[in-house]
Amino acid sequence: MPLTSQQRIEKLSRWTKPPSKAEEERLDRAKRMVTNAVRRHPPFANLGLIVEPKGSWANNTNVSSDSDMDIKVEFTQRVFRGNVGGMEFWQLALQKGSYTGSWTPEVFRSELRIALKSASDRVDASHNVAFYVPSVPGSRPDTDVVPCFTYQYEPVFGPPSRGTVVFTQDGKHIVNWSQQQLENGRAKNNRTGRGYKFAVRALKSVENDLAAMGAIKELPSYFMECLIYNVPDDVLKAPSFDRTFEGALAHLRYQFNFWAWNADPNGMVEPNGIKKLFGPTQKWSKDDAKQLLDAAWKYLGYEG
DSSP, rough: OOOOOHHOOOOEEEEOOOOOOOOOOOHHHHHHHHHHHTTTOOOGTTSSSSEEEEEEHHHTTTOOOOOOOOEEEEEEEEEEEEEESOHHHHHHHHHHHOSSOOOHHHHHHHHHHHHHHOOOTOBBBSSSSEEEEEBBBBOOEEEEEEEEEEEEEOOOSSSOOEEEEEOOOHHHHHEEEHHHHHHHHHHHHHTTTTTHHHHHHHHHHHHHHHHTSSSSEEEEEEHHHHHHHTTTTGGGOOHHHHHHHHHHHHHHHTTTTTTTTTGGGOOOBBEEESSSSTTTTTTTTTHHHHHHHHHHHHTTOOOO
């Protein structure tokens, strides 16, 4: 049953509220926990590790105080280099072969696990990418701690881009551009009078409702941020937020309309502005986007 216009407006008003002061304090406690664990671990002395939140908490687009938080621990004294999406086999082999130091990805992951266990004896090291540190009720949220190395992409033309690379336990690697995501998101939010992050929170909340009802499959929350990032600034500056969100959904639905002559979903990018939104390595597809957007439009009771 679609929402009435009044129900929709009430939900949008609730969904778009930014994190409260209490939620921000929960973030600070989690960051302090990881920072102190790293600082007190003797093998990490003088390594200049960077401990920073990333993802929706850092970008101020989380929709629940109970949502997981991501914190990266970046090893900056060893830099990997490769393409936008990662390193070819030969690129990685050359860089591993030429390295004579002791800080391999395996050693760094092992030492970070030891450091975190000094702060919490409930650290789960079985996950492929991050260490999972369960929440402490009333203190801090569930926290994923990501061990990573500095990564650099050097295009033929233009300046290099600095990101991070995570070496997963199944022998693969993932490149992230979290700093560019943060900076671009802030800039777009300022240009749109905060309409950008309002719309991101709203679409994440809509997806949560639709997935809970079984209308669509559950999708990564970052995907919703990516979709809204590709909405033109002018659309996100409508007089009311109801019209802003209606315009955002209408614009995005048009991009995935087979008959739209000037739509270009292949030209969409992630909020980092570097990586294409759709590709074989992504956890989502164009069909996922179309199903989400059509279901959201119907659920919210927009017409047309």
